[in-house]
Amino acid sequence: MDLFPVFKELAQKSESKIVLVVLDGVGGLPLKPGGPTELEAALTPNLDALAQESALGLLTPVYPGLAPGSGPGHLALFGYDPFRYLVGRGALSALGLGADFQEGDVALRGNFATLAPDGTVLDRRAGRPSTEENARVIARLKEATPRVEDVEVHFYTESEHRFLVILRGQGLSDQVTDTDPQKPGLKPLPARALSPEAERTARVLNLLTERIREALKDEPRLNGALFRGASKRPSFPKMEEVYGLKAAAIASYPMYKGLASLVGMDVLPVEGEGDALPGKIQALRDNWDQYDFFYFHVKKTDAMGEDGDFRGKVEKIELFDAILPEILALGPTVLAITGDHSTPALLKAHSWHPVPLLLKAPYLRADEAGRFTEKEAQKGSLGHLRGVELMPLLLAHAGRLAKYGA
Amino acid sequence: MDLFPVFKELAQKSESKIVLVVLDGVGGLPLKPGGPTELEAALTPNLDALAQESALGLLTPVYPGLAPGSGPGHLALFGYDPFRYLVGRGALSALGLGADFQEGDVALRGNFATLAPDGTVLDRRAGRPSTEENARVIARLKEATPRVEDVEVHFYTESEHRFLVILRGQGLSDQVTDTDPQKPGLKPLPARALSPEAERTARVLNLLTERIREALKDEPRLNGALFRGASKRPSFPKMEEVYGLKAAAIASYPMYKGLASLVGMDVLPVEGEGDALPGKIQALRDNWDQYDFFYFHVKKTDAMGEDGDFRGKVEKIELFDAILPEILALGPTVLAITGDHSTPALLKAHSWHPVPLLLKAPYLRADEAGRFTEKEAQKGSLGHLRGVELMPLLLAHAGRLAKYGA
Numbered sequence: 001m002d003l004f005p006v007f008k009e010l011a012q013k014s015e016s017k018i019v020l021v022v023l024d025g026v027g028g029l030p031l032k033p034g035g036p037t038e039l040e041a042a043l044t045p046n047l048d049a050l051a052q053e054s055a056l057g058l059l060t061p062v063y064p065g066l067a068p069g070s071g072p073g074h075l076a077l078f079g080y081d082p083f084r085y086l087v088g089r090g091a092l093s094a095l096g097l098g099a100d101f102q103e104g105d106v107a108l109r110g111n112f113a114t115l116a117p118d119g120t121v122l123d124r125r126a127g128r129p130s131t132e133e134n135a136r137v138i139a140r141l142k143e144a145t146p147r148v149e150d151v152e153v154h155f156y157t158e159s160e161h162r163f164l165v166i167l168r169g170q171g172l173s174d175q176v177t178d179t180d181p182q183k184p185g186l187k188p189l190p191a192r193a194l195s196p197e198a199e200r201t202a203r204v205l206n207l208l209t210e211r212i213r214e215a216l217k218d219e220p221r222l223n224g225a226l227f228r229g230a231s232k233r234p235s236f237p238k239m240e241e242v243y244g245l246k247a248a249a250i251a252s253y254p255m256y257k258g259l260a261s262l263v264g265m266d267v268l269p270v271e272g273e274g275d276a277l278p279g280k281i282q283a284l285r286d287n288w289d290q291y292d293f294f295y296f297h298v299k300k301t302d303a304m305g306e307d308g309d310f311r312g313k314v315e316k317i318e319l320f321d322a323i324l325p326e327i328l329a330l331g332p333t334v335l336a337i338t339g340d341h342s343t344p345a346l347l348k349a350h351s352w353h354p355v356p357l358l359l360k361a362p363y364l365r366a367d368e369a370g371r372f373t374e375k376e377a378q379k380g381s382l383g384h385l386r387g388v389e390l391m392p393l394l395l396a397h398a399g400r401l402a403k404y405g406a
Numbered sequence: 407m408d409l410f411p412v413f414k415e416l417a418q419k420s421e422s423k424i425v426l427v428v429l430d431g432v433g434g435l436p437l438k439p440g441g442p443t444e445l446e447a448a449l450t451p452n453l454d455a456l457a458q459e460s461a462l463g464l465l466t467p468v469y470p471g472l473a474p475g476s477g478p479g480h481l482a483l484f485g486y487d488p489f490r491y492l493v494g495r496g497a498l499s500a501l502g503l504g505a506d507f508q509e510g511d512v513a514l515r516g517n518f519a520t521l522a523p524d525g526t527v528l529d530r531r532a533g534r535p536s537t538e539e540n541a542r543v544i545a546r547l548k549e550a551t552p553r554v555e556d557v558e559v560h561f562y563t564e565s566e567h568r569f570l571v572i573l574r575g576q577g578l579s580d581q582v583t584d585t586d587p588q589k590p591g592l593k594p595l596p597a598r599a600l601s602p603e604a605e606r607t608a609r610v611l612n613l614l615t616e617r618i619r620e621a622l623k624d625e626p627r628l629n630g631a632l633f634r635g636a637s638k639r640p641s642f643p644k645m646e647e648v649y650g651l652k653a654a655a656i657a658s659y660p661m662y663k664g665l666a667s668l669v670g671m672d673v674l675p676v677e678g679e680g681d682a683l684p685g686k687i688q689a690l691r692d693n694w695d696q697y698d699f700f701y702f703h704v705k706k707t708d709a710m711g712e713d714g715d716f717r718g719k720v721e722k723i724e725l726f727d728a729i730l731p732e733i734l735a736l737g738p739t740v741l742a743i744t745g746d747h748s749t750p751a752l753l754k755a756h757s758w759h760p761v762p763l764l765l766k767a768p769y770l771r772a773d774e775a776g777r778f779t780e781k782e783a784q785k786g787s788l789g790h791l792r793g794v795e796l797m798p799l800l801l802a803h804a805g806r807l808a809k810y811g812a
Contacts, residue, residue: 029769033459037771062810063409064791065798066416069811082811083407092812346769350809352802353771354789375772375787384789 011244016333016398018293025302027342027355038313039373044321047372056369057382058354061341067350073340074259076387088231093164095258106172108227110163115224121184125161126222137222144215148207173198178228238264250283251297275300281326305343334361334398361397410648417650422739422804424699431708431749433761444719445779450727453778462775463788464760467747473756479746480665482793494637499570501664512578514633516569521630527590531567532628543628550621554613579604584634644670656686657703681706687732711749740767740804767803
């Protein structure tokens, strides 16, 4: 059920400031039964002290059992139903690479493949080339195929065999089928139009596939391309329309800046490399007066989880703990700290487990949770929420939601 | 919102085995405030030990306040939204009786009634005859009315005044109204077609009502029939299509075998009478290598609850506890133990109370619940789930669900 019309009607102005900190993939698991999770193992004096004066709870980001990707995980935290507001694979790649991806463009995920002389696919991943080799071949394609008919073709290296293509021109459509046959021994499929207005896009994509093959015919391995996930830039309602919030994103990685821009946040410049926590604090401070809502993203907790580096993830949690006082010093009316999903080092992957949620805000009830950990959060007074339920709670505590019904 | 398309897309293969044990109606209530529930009163050393290394939670089978019948309770546990996947009353009777109920058939719930000479209903339940008397009259009807026009009519005794009719023939429809006027002093209603293609079925049903009256005109009490709940065999997506699971049902009673077959499970033969727990264990063992998912049903917990036999229900729980080690010995990757609803002996009926859920699986978080009881389950790390949310959780722990979104 779409509640945006309800929020639109109830949204009211206030001087309050909301900060939503997303510690990416922060939820964890013990390495062996009975052991601590990453959050339990971390020394977090500032988070501990904050937890004692906050309300906690657990958040199932998307749905029980579903391990969300960054897209659905974040959209849910922004209050966007992750089953309704979908980002196609091509569009997500474009956001992840920070590509120039404009309205009307069509983005596609490409795989380099190895084709036999008769055109059948020998290896759908072209022997998993290095990202450097991918970049070398992408440079050749940029040179060889800058356009097909009057459609501009923009190539981007992603990693290993993966690349991104953005088609730019009049009247393009994303209603075209994939060319990836999904298994070797078959020929690439011709792209087909799923609706009449996509005929031209399908033709361009098929011509592009031919041109790539021609351009790469002397390559031993990366001599073909398979496409999937054609998608336009999604057009979502903006947070300002839905919630009446002037919202800003403080993030370092393109994917998160891209997701934030999809919901209408201003993406603030951040100084520094990697997670750049000091730069993020500076951006928050510099823009404090200009916005109602700040999304503050920390990536490395997830990256360490994906690497299976339990100790590394613990350290990234501790690094966040160290800068937390600087966020508190700004005096946000409402501060929420949570994750977009769990990434237990044990699993080296996103998982379906709930994440802890901490809420520092006016009008809290007594709460027994003493630390920002999975186990303590379970005792918290916020109970167990879904990701999409967080935003209305933040708005309410910020005095930004009127009564529903008379 | 229908999530089956999502699960279909995310389902992935694995060597894992899932066992879902349904202790029918297992949730209970204390006989007086402060007393134990049936689960609390039972001596369950094996369940207790398992609970200590498992995660627990509470499950609201269908919706808070709704006491589900076996149909919605089970369909929810199988992941089928019980408000979307409906089984008509006639179809449920057919499943419950293990009747030969084929695609295209129309099943109707019948009541024997006592009619006055002018045809008005004197007693809608014909004085609640014994099931034996019902069977005697059903035998007469089988003889007298094996078909109406070219439609076969199959009669089955259910209990007391209740019986089942299955109509079999070309072009039948379940879009016909009930003939039961719902109160005495009125005449049976003529069946009406709710759509043009149901005209013939309505005519056949009205002819059948006349023939039954003619055939039973010398009966003093059971001299008429009222029909309701015309329904075809539902056509639900199969668990294999939705989850990619090869699924088997181990159950003794027709209703549960029927419900399992509706979602595409193979129904395994079980040796023995009644709940036949040893036969069920044998069936599980014999078929272990052939399936990914086993639904293992225990009926008597519910039957004792319906009888108001608190002590009897406690004993049935203890009987299950005694065979639990044999299930564990097979080494299921994921084992869930729960109920399809509560049947407190105090109420002698299904109730709306949540049921405890126990999950033994890889990748669990620390859990404070020490026993498989309503009160302990409330402390558990799984929190409070809905029935339909269980299957995706089982699939995730079994490694059978890919990430949702990139």
